[in-house]
Structure formats: C-alpha cells, structure tokens
Amino acid sequence: MMSGFFQSGHAADLVLAVLACEALWLKSRGWAWGGIFALLGPAVFLVLGVRAALVGAAWYWVALPLALSLPLHLIDLRARFAARSGQD
Numbered sequence: 001m002m003s004g005f006f007q008s009g010h011a012a013d014l015v016l017a018v019l020a021c022e023a024l025w026l027k028s029r030g031w032a033w034g035g036i037f038a039l040l041g042p043a044v045f046l047v048l049g050v051r052a053a054l055v056g057a058a059w060y061w062v063a064l065p066l067a068l069s070l071p072l073h074l075i076d077l078r079a080r081f082a083a084r085s086g087q088d
Contacts, residue, residue: 012051019044038076045069 005011019040026036048065 006054009051009055012047012054015047016044016051019047038072038079042069042073042076045072 023036023040026039027033045065045068049062049069052061052065
C-alpha cells in the first residue's frame with residue numbers, strides 16, 4: 001500500500017497540497033503573493049523534482065526543478081538579508 005503511494009507520486013502530491021494550504025494560510029495572514037512564492041517556491045520545485053524521480057521520469061525532469069529551486073532560494077535569501085540589514 002505505502003509503496004504504491006510513493007511509486008505513484010501521490011506522496012509528493014500530498015506535500016504539494018500541504019504547501020498550497022500553507023500558501024493560502026500565509027495569504028490570509030496578510031502576506032503578498034510574491035513573498036509567498038519566494039518562501040515556498042523552492043520547496044515546490046524540490047518536491048516536483050522528487051515527484052519526477054518517484055514516478056521514473058527522465059533525468060531532465062528531475063534535474064530541471066531541482067536546478068530552478070536554487071536561484072529562487074538565493075533570491076529569497078537576498079531579499080531577507082536586505083530587509084534585515086535595513087532594520088539595523
């Protein structure tokens with residue numbers, strides 16, 4: 001049962017659903033969509049890469065979302081450090 005859950009990619013789908021719920025919760029708390037995307041975007045790309053690997057997709061479908069997660073994460077870090085240094 002659990003092996004089928006993972007082999008079908010539904011485990012990753014569940015994580016993506018949780019991330020979508022988190023995005024909606026953050027939006028209800030007043031976050032802008034850009035900030036939400038910057039925060040959760042890297043996680044979404046990582047999970048998409050894991051999902052591709054779980055279902056046996058071609059290597060580039062695994063590598064592409066993993067590669068896209070890094071620049072998005074670095075953009076988010078840059079914005080956070082800039083905001084933090086502006087508060088000093």
